[in-house]
Amino acid sequence: MSWHVEPEMLEAYAHTAIDDAHAYSIEAHLVSCGECRAQIATLGDQKELETLWTEINGAITVPTPGIIERGLLRLGVKDHVARLLAATPSLSVSWLGGLILALGFAVTAAHLSSRGFLMFVVLAPLLPLAGVAVAYGPRVDPTYEIGLAAPLSSFHLLLVRASAVLTTSGGLAFVASLALPQKDWAMVTWLIPSLGLTLASLALTSVISPLRAATGLAFVWVSGSALALYYAANTAATAEDLFGGIVQLVMVLVTVASVALLFGRRGSFERGVRH
Amino acid sequence: MNSVRIEDAVKRFGSTRALDGVSLEASEGITGLLGPNGAGKTTLLKVLATVMSLDSGSIEIFGRDPSRHRHRLDIRRRLGYMPQEPGFHRSFTAFEFIDYVAILKEMTDRKARHAEVDRVIALTGLEKVAHKKIKALSGGMRRRVALSQALLGDPRLLILDEPTAGLDPEQRLRFREVMSRLGEERSILLSTHQTEDVAALCPRVIVMNHGKMLFEGTPKDLREVARGSVWFSEARAPEARLSWRTGEGVHRNIGTAPPGANLVDPSVEDGYLLLLGDEAFIEAAWRRSRQCAGRPWFTGRYR
Numbered sequence: 001m002s003w004h005v006e007p008e009m010l011e012a013y014a015h016t017a018i019d020d021a022h023a024y025s026i027e028a029h030l031v032s033c034g035e036c037r038a039q040i041a042t043l044g045d046q047k048e049l050e051t052l053w054t055e056i057n058g059a060i061t062v063p064t065p066g067i068i069e070r071g072l073l074r075l076g077v078k079d080h081v082a083r084l085l086a087a088t089p090s091l092s093v094s095w096l097g098g099l100i101l102a103l104g105f106a107v108t109a110a111h112l113s114s115r116g117f118l119m120f121v122v123l124a125p126l127l128p129l130a131g132v133a134v135a136y137g138p139r140v141d142p143t144y145e146i147g148l149a150a151p152l153s154s155f156h157l158l159l160v161r162a163s164a165v166l167t168t169s170g171g172l173a174f175v176a177s178l179a180l181p182q183k184d185w186a187m188v189t190w191l192i193p194s195l196g197l198t199l200a201s202l203a204l205t206s207v208i209s210p211l212r213a214a215t216g217l218a219f220v221w222v223s224g225s226a227l228a229l230y231y232a233a234n235t236a237a238t239a240e241d242l243f244g245g246i247v248q249l250v251m252v253l254v255t256v257a258s259v260a261l262l263f264g265r266r267g268s269f270e271r272g273v274r275h
Numbered sequence: 276m277n278s279v280r281i282e283d284a285v286k287r288f289g290s291t292r293a294l295d296g297v298s299l300e301a302s303e304g305i306t307g308l309l310g311p312n313g314a315g316k317t318t319l320l321k322v323l324a325t326v327m328s329l330d331s332g333s334i335e336i337f338g339r340d341p342s343r344h345r346h347r348l349d350i351r352r353r354l355g356y357m358p359q360e361p362g363f364h365r366s367f368t369a370f371e372f373i374d375y376v377a378i379l380k381e382m383t384d385r386k387a388r389h390a391e392v393d394r395v396i397a398l399t400g401l402e403k404v405a406h407k408k409i410k411a412l413s414g415g416m417r418r419r420v421a422l423s424q425a426l427l428g429d430p431r432l433l434i435l436d437e438p439t440a441g442l443d444p445e446q447r448l449r450f451r452e453v454m455s456r457l458g459e460e461r462s463i464l465l466s467t468h469q470t471e472d473v474a475a476l477c478p479r480v481i482v483m484n485h486g487k488m489l490f491e492g493t494p495k496d497l498r499e500v501a502r503g504s505v506w507f508s509e510a511r512a513p514e515a516r517l518s519w520r521t522g523e524g525v526h527r528n529i530g531t532a533p534p535g536a537n538l539v540d541p542s543v544e545d546g547y548l549l550l551l552g553d554e555a556f557i558e559a560a561w562r563r564s565r566q567c568a569g570r571p572w573f574t575g576r577y578r
């Protein structure tokens with residue numbers, strides 16, 4: 001900064017003994033100059049300054065946060081949490097757009113054939129799985145290393161982001177499932193597998209890299225589903241038959257085991273996850 | 276008390292020994308790590324920044340052991356770290372990004388946090404671009420953003436990996452000014468492959484190569500390594516390991532000086548080159564040939 005407000009002017013401003021035109025130009029400078037702000041903090045009446053201060057601070061932080069962050073703030077999320085979430089790739093506008101698109105296709109497919117409905121059930125759990133995989137870790141978070149060296153618990157950061165991703169993709173999948181042709185409990189057969197796969201990927205992240213964990217699980221889920229569909233091809237099996245009882249039960253067990261493993265190994269996240 | 280103590284540090288990547296038995300201590304002041312690419316500087320700094328663990332050896336920071344959870348947290352609370360290739364959330368503004376890191380540093384109170392963000396922004400002279408998106412900033416500006424985040428919370432230990440890479444000469448001067456002011460009461464460890472940086476900035480220099488420490492001392496000591504090994508001559512001296520024509524038209528030679536040679540005062544770079552040996556001479560020769568072609572700033576910036 002090459003020029004600063006002259007001390008006399010600053011003094012006058014601090015005591016609000018200055019005309020509007022000058023005050024305006026000083027404020028314009030204060031917004032961009034930390035040194036003069038520091039200077040003015042030592043002058044004048046503290047109460048008056050406090051008021052000026054909040055106004056200037058307002059102007060400084062006004063450069064509006066991104067749309068996601070604003071949305072979160074409006075939902076009542078605390079500002080520091082909103083900032084942590086805004087830095088999550090899978091909470092970006094383009095990611096959410098992609099989710100809506102994918103779900104839209106799946107719903108359309110479900111209306112075209114009963115196999116299409118099964119596609120929806122197979123696809124829906126993959127969305128939060130992918131979302132969580134790109135929410136945290138050295139490959140996807142450009143500030144991963146800085147974050148690791150910082151005192152905020154990396155495990156905490158992981159959980160905050162993973163819950164936000166699960167909530168958004170789960171919420172969107174739920175809305176999409178309301179548009180499905182089937183209107184019984186089969187419309188939510190994707191829910192427990194979503195939880196199971198996502199939590200399993202988080203738990204595995206304490207051992208292998210987040211991307212490897214997610215791709216491995218996606219592979220198991222998709223090939224398992226494909227096998228089931230293959231053997232059911234010549235039967236009249238419905239979604240309930242294929243993804244009902246046994247799959248749901250297995251996924252509940254996977255969820256419980258994953259939560260146990262995840263919390264048991266929480267310390268490993270503070271040492272850093274694999275690349 | 277020493278802020279940092281490392282003993283016999285070994286870190287392998289496959290068959291490469293990135294750290295091959297490094298021992299060092301550092302207390303208040305600036306310590307410069309000097310070494311060519313691949314010397315192990317980044318690995319050492321990552322270990323000190325608690326983001327990488329050693330294969331063997333011991334390490335203590337502020338008397339705490341970073342492999343223990345509680346201790347590590349204590350260390351992280353007093354640490355500022357600027358990685359060699361800091362990433363950014365590019366859609367954030369500079370202010371938002373630094374604010375984000377401030378949150379990672381446990382500053383939850385919004386008002387106090389913003390005041391602190393403003394402070395480091397003023398310190399690095401980023402006021403004018405604070406509200407520009409990071410993706411719109413130049414490389415030099417981004418490095419200053421990365422430096423700002425390391426200064427948050429006024430940490431007692433600053434670990435800066437190649438903080439001057441990509442800075443133009445003016446930014447470099449400003450950086451040195453900020454550092455020398457900070458270095459008085461804090462421990463700063465920085466890496467560089469620019470001898471001018473350590474000569475201008477670091478009371479203490481450590482030269483590394485192939486994961487080993489080759490030298491530890493003041494820049495003056497490093498210069499003295501080359502005393503008696505630098506001389507001027509009219510023509511290229513056959514004894515020289517490196518020889519180039521200076522602006523004044525004489526040849527400046529480094530190597531084993533012949534008897535009766537016109538010896539000159541060595542520079543820090545001379546000492547550094549002699550310590551490192553042939554590899555470094557080749558690199559320096561290459562660099563100078565590029566400079567003679569009239570593109571002196573190209574090599575570092577666009578690597």
Ligand SMILES: Nc1ncnc2c1ncn2[C@@H]1O[C@H](COP(=O)(O)OP(=O)(O)O)[C@@H](O)[C@H]1O
Nearest residue numbers: 288291293310311312313314315316317318319
């Ligand atoms: N993650 C890694 N995987 C494999 N090799 C690595 C890794 N990090 C560093 N190395 C190797 O370790 C050596 C030291 O690297 P580094 O610490 O980055 O050196 P410097 O920072 O001095 O250039 C180099 O040979 C480099 O190739």
Ligand SMILES: [Mg+2]
Nearest residue numbers: 316317318359
């Ligand atoms: Mg390096």
Ligand SMILES: [Zn+2]
Nearest residue numbers: 004005033036
């Ligand atoms: Zn000013």
